[in-house]
Amino acid sequence: MAHLSIIGSGSMGQAIAAVATKGGSTVDLLGRSDSGRPVTGDIVVLAVPYPAVADVLAERADQLAGKVVVDITNPLDFETFDSLVVPSDSSAAAEIASALPQSRVLKAFNTTFAATLASGSVGEHPTTVLIAGDDAAAKSLLADVITAGGLRAVDAGSLKRARELEAVGFLQLTLAANEKVSWAGGFSLAQ
Amino acid sequence: MAHLSIIGSGSMGQAIAAVATKGGSTVDLLGRSDSGRPVTGDIVVLAVPYPAVADVLAERADQLAGKVVVDITNPLDFETFDSLVVPSDSSAAAEIASALPQSRVLKAFNTTFAATLASGSVGEHPTTVLIAGDDAAAKSLLADVITAGGLRAVDAGSLKRARELEAVGFLQLTLAANEKVSWAGGFSLAQ
Numbered sequence: 001m002a003h004l005s006i007i008g009s010g011s012m013g014q015a016i017a018a019v020a021t022k023g024g025s026t027v028d029l030l031g032r033s034d035s036g037r038p039v040t041g042d043i044v045v046l047a048v049p050y051p052a053v054a055d056v057l058a059e060r061a062d063q064l065a066g067k068v069v070v071d072i073t074n075p076l077d078f079e080t081f082d083s084l085v086v087p088s089d090s091s092a093a094a095e096i097a098s099a100l101p102q103s104r105v106l107k108a109f110n111t112t113f114a115a116t117l118a119s120g121s122v123g124e125h126p127t128t129v130l131i132a133g134d135d136a137a138a139k140s141l142l143a144d145v146i147t148a149g150g151l152r153a154v155d156a157g158s159l160k161r162a163r164e165l166e167a168v169g170f171l172q173l174t175l176a177a178n179e180k181v182s183w184a185g186g187f188s189l190a191q
Numbered sequence: 192m193a194h195l196s197i198i199g200s201g202s203m204g205q206a207i208a209a210v211a212t213k214g215g216s217t218v219d220l221l222g223r224s225d226s227g228r229p230v231t232g233d234i235v236v237l238a239v240p241y242p243a244v245a246d247v248l249a250e251r252a253d254q255l256a257g258k259v260v261v262d263i264t265n266p267l268d269f270e271t272f273d274s275l276v277v278p279s280d281s282s283a284a285a286e287i288a289s290a291l292p293q294s295r296v297l298k299a300f301n302t303t304f305a306a307t308l309a310s311g312s313v314g315e316h317p318t319t320v321l322i323a324g325d326d327a328a329a330k331s332l333l334a335d336v337i338t339a340g341g342l343r344a345v346d347a348g349s350l351k352r353a354r355e356l357e358a359v360g361f362l363q364l365t366l367a368a369n370e371k372v373s374w375a376g377g378f379s380l381a382q
Contacts (some may be wrong), residue, residue, distance in 0.1 A: 083351075097246030123315070123379070124315035124316060162271065163358065167355040168362065178346075187381075189379075190379055191371075191372050
């Protein structure tokens with residue numbers, strides 16, 4: 001399979017690492033103290049909170065050239081839980097793609113809580129990772145990693161659809177914060 | 192239960208009428224030729240495509256004063272399937288609420304395909320109607336109609352969340368149009 005660098009060793013970074021490893025990919029999981037270590041993966045997952053992305057890009061933009069870069073963020077205003085902090089007609093993924101013109105940027109994993117990546121299910125349905133991006137080969141590469149790891153992957157369209165994926169992630173976070181769903185539940189997709 | 196007027200007798204209007212009737216509510220279903228008939232429901236569902244809403248409001252704004260008005264639209268650009276036709280920081284529901292200051296406007300049913308209202312399920316999960324609005328009593332009234340009809344209803348927050356509900360509806364329509372999900376599937380919610 002593929003070789004991934006995952007920047008961020010929180011619950012999402014660990015859960016994505018577990019999925020990739022289960023599917024036979026190799027993973028280099030980089031934490032906060034690893035800023036001196038270069039990324040080696042063909043796929044680089046930015047598994048840090050949105051406010052930390054700018055620092056990662058400042059440090060590693062050159063290293064990310066030529067890579068498939070996966071943005072998993074939900075750019076909420078976590079003080080109010082009432083809006084996103086990116087422009088309403090854009091997305092965190094679009095901003096990252098703009099900052100990394102030499103990378104192939106994908107949006108993925110922002111609509112799947114960590115617990116559902118670990119369990120492989122959302123309620124009675126298999127966990128589905130929605131992937132948006134403008135590079136079909138990059139999407140296919142990531143989808144193969146995900147499906148090899150036992151989850152479903154669905155192509156959600158061009159990177160422009162990251163706006164909608166971030167709206168889904170935002171809504172889902174507000175539903176969980178208001179105890180309408182659990183942190184092991186949320187949206188699933190039925191074919 | 193309640194008395195509903197449903198403006199629009201297409202597949203969504205019929206499906207919502209069936210849910211409400213099953214739950215013991217009474218329904219007056221108004222089609223295109225019924226523009227002369229006044230609305231009599233405490234809840235009025237605007238079950239017309241988004242481009243037709245303006246005409247309904249022009250004809251019936253006075254009749255809608257004091258009513259709970261339910262917007263079910265997905266305001267897509269159906270020529271491109273690549274954007275919404277409402278401002279990115281707003282929603283169809285917000286526009287309708289602005290046009291109807293004497294009404295209590297809710298967003299609902301825009302994330303549930305007609306087939307899932309009829310079947311009561313999305314895959315292995317019960318069909319869940321997400322409701323956004325600023326009036327708790329209005330949301331509760333509609334939720335009671337829905338749950339009495341055998342579906343689940345979840346309070347998705349204030350009317351501001353209609354932006355996110357419309358993003359979910361938009362994404363779901365693109366997934367169905369691209370055959371990633373069927374018109375009897377789509378997003379469901381696991382608690």
